Amino acid sequence: MENILTINNLTKKFGALTAVKNLSFTIKKGNVYGILGPNGSGKSTTLGIVLNVVNKTSGDFTWFDGNTSTHEALKKVGAIIERPNFYPYMTASQNLKLVCQIKGVSGAKIDEKLELVGLLDRKDSKFRTFSLGMKQRLAIASALLNDPEILILDEPTNGLDPQGIHQIREIIKKIAARGTTILLASHLLDEVEKVCSHVVIIRQGVKLYAGRVDEMNASHGFFELKSNQNSILKKWLSENQKFKNYKEEEDKIIAFLAHELDAESLNQQLFKEGVVLTHLVKRKESLEEQFLQLTGNQK
Amino acid sequence: MLRLLNIEFQKLRYNKAAKVITITYFILFTFIALIASIEFNFLGARFRIADQGIFNFPYIWHFNTYIAALAKLFLAIVIVSMMANEYSYRTLKQNLIDGLSKKEFIGSKFIIVIVFALASTLFLSIVSMILGLSFSDYNEFGIITTDLEYILAYFIKLTGFFSFCMFLGVFVKRSAFALGFLFIWWLFENIVYALLKFQIFKGTDVAEKVSQFFPLESMDNLISEPFSRLNFIQSAANQLGEGFDKDYSIHWYQILIVIIWTIIFVYLSYALLKKRDL
Numbered sequence: 001m002e003n004i005l006t007i008n009n010l011t012k013k014f015g016a017l018t019a020v021k022n023l024s025f026t027i028k029k030g031n032v033y034g035i036l037g038p039n040g041s042g043k044s045t046t047l048g049i050v051l052n053v054v055n056k057t058s059g060d061f062t063w064f065d066g067n068t069s070t071h072e073a074l075k076k077v078g079a080i081i082e083r084p085n086f087y088p089y090m091t092a093s094q095n096l097k098l099v100c101q102i103k104g105v106s107g108a109k110i111d112e113k114l115e116l117v118g119l120l121d122r123k124d125s126k127f128r129t130f131s132l133g134m135k136q137r138l139a140i141a142s143a144l145l146n147d148p149e150i151l152i153l154d155e156p157t158n159g160l161d162p163q164g165i166h167q168i169r170e171i172i173k174k175i176a177a178r179g180t181t182i183l184l185a186s187h188l189l190d191e192v193e194k195v196c197s198h199v200v201i202i203r204q205g206v207k208l209y210a211g212r213v214d215e216m217n218a219s220h221g222f223f224e225l226k227s228n229q230n231s232i233l234k235k236w237l238s239e240n241q242k243f244k245n246y247k248e249e250e251d252k253i254i255a256f257l258a259h260e261l262d263a264e265s266l267n268q269q270l271f272k273e274g275v276v277l278t279h280l281v282k283r284k285e286s287l288e289e290q291f292l293q294l295t296g297n298q299k
Numbered sequence: 300m301l302r303l304l305n306i307e308f309q310k311l312r313y314n315k316a317a318k319v320i321t322i323t324y325f326i327l328f329t330f331i332a333l334i335a336s337i338e339f340n341f342l343g344a345r346f347r348i349a350d351q352g353i354f355n356f357p358y359i360w361h362f363n364t365y366i367a368a369l370a371k372l373f374l375a376i377v378i379v380s381m382m383a384n385e386y387s388y389r390t391l392k393q394n395l396i397d398g399l400s401k402k403e404f405i406g407s408k409f410i411i412v413i414v415f416a417l418a419s420t421l422f423l424s425i426v427s428m429i430l431g432l433s434f435s436d437y438n439e440f441g442i443i444t445t446d447l448e449y450i451l452a453y454f455i456k457l458t459g460f461f462s463f464c465m466f467l468g469v470f471v472k473r474s475a476f477a478l479g480f481l482f483i484w485w486l487f488e489n490i491v492y493a494l495l496k497f498q499i500f501k502g503t504d505v506a507e508k509v510s511q512f513f514p515l516e517s518m519d520n521l522i523s524e525p526f527s528r529l530n531f532i533q534s535a536a537n538q539l540g541e542g543f544d545k546d547y548s549i550h551w552y553q554i555l556i557v558i559i560w561t562i563i564f565v566y567l568s569y570a571l572l573k574k575r576d577l
Binding site: 080085 | 302305306309310313314315384388389390392393394395396397398399400401403573574576577
């Protein structure tokens with residue numbers, strides 16, 4: 001598969017602070033990637049470096065297998081980072097016209113892209129009259145003007161109201177469905193979980209995980225159990241090979257699986273032991289729990 | 300080249316403030332012509348400035364370039380805010396992300412500097428030509444084409460000054476502060492000059508020799524004040540026993556100094572932009 005972006009041992013220091021430390025990962029064509037990390041973990045700095053606005057300290061990165069210079073490559077990239085930046089005194093379509101001139105593409109697609117983000121009826125309004133949600137949508141339209149090979153979005157829903165968040169996510173899904181490669185940086189786990197197929201997790205500038213979202217944690221999930229015979233239940237759990245460990249949370253027992261086991265057979269086995277369950281739920285860790293496990297382990 | 304010019308033109312075209320200031324600037328030029336029609340009574344004698352020889356060829360080239368250069372501050376505001384706005388709107392970052400290289404960015408701004416300087420020069424030449432042809436006592440071709448180096452000096456002077464403004468815009472990032480800095484720099488040059496002249500090298504011409512290399516001073520030196528060159532002022536001075544003995548001409552090394560400053564300012568703007576994390 002074609003590599004769109006390759007990052008090799010990238011490091012960025014701001015004085016004594018190391019924002020990004022020996023970061024390496026590869027973005028391949030056609031996938032939807034998430035860069036996940038708490039605030040201040042180096043996500044935006046990493047994107048800033050590959051987008052030519054932040055100078056790297058060491059390491060390197062190449063776009064499109066290194067066949068073009070960075071600023072030429074950026075003409076094939078659509079990116080919005082942090083908040084949307086446009087000329088406030090120009091209208092939506094004038095701003096997009098300018099972006100077309102910079103990217104060296106014709107202005108023919110301006111209306112089409114404004115339509116996509118639902119701003120066509122406001123195309124002649126000045127940018128400064130827009131709400132944050134509209135500004136963000138205009139930024140997405142602008143990033144799409146050149147039908148980019150990859151769309152980079154840095155916290156696209158930051159600061160938006162629920163309706164705005166929903167609109168942006170719908171747009172992202174629409175774009176992803178067309179097969180555009182997307183790189184989405186976010187600290188919102190459900191956002192990444194809902195949209196991305198691959199994820200890179202960064203904490204304090206260090207990569208913790210890179211790979212498919214569904215392979216992130218090899219665990220077999222866990223059971224939430226309730227019973228009136230808790231002491232027998234706990235004894236049974238601690239002796240059973242299929243369970244790693246368990247913990248008590250309020251009145252529930254959370255039992256973590258070491259091997260595959262389905263809810264039906266667990267219920268049968270426990271019943272044979274004389275334990276009657278009043279509550280039985282099998283769950284997989286959500287991305288949030290996996291994320292907290294991953295980032296928490298390193299402390 | 301054309302792409303960069305288009306990009307900058309698109310940015311300036313819709314900026315109301317920039318448009319108003321630019322138009323005002325060019326209208327001011329035509330006001331030089333108005334001086335011609337001013338006629339006032341001076342101790343009972345009717346007195347018209349245009350008749351005092353200020354619009355005589357070739358003196359008009361000197362006089363008009365000097366007067367017109369005073370208005371350069373208008374365009375300086377446009378250029379400083381053109382640079383500083385890119386920072387305050389954070390559009391510089393967006394431009395770079397969209398695929399403009401830092402070199403192209405500075406290049407596009409420098410093109411505007413050249414365009415402003417060139418437009419001013421052209422406009423001024425036309426206005427001077429018209430005024431000269433209407434009021435000058437001498438209209439021979441040979442006389443008209445004398446002293447045309449003032450036009451070249453004017454162009455170099457504006458390019459240098461606007462490049463300085465461009466650099467200040469990049470350096471300070473805020474238009475008001477950048478203009479303030481310009482003023483402070485002007486004060487600084489004058490204070491250093493005064494110190495050299497009246498304290499350190501008293502009674503010698505070392506101060507002039509050193510200060511001609513200062514950026515603003517070197518631009519000022521290109522076109523020296525034309526008033527003491529006027530006939531009626533010279534004769535008045537002679538009567539008072541205060542003859543002027545001044546060098547009004549433009550020297551190649553003066554032009555060279557300003558060109559070198561221009562290169563330094565453009566390069567510094569680029570180096571600064573390259574070094575900065577946005």
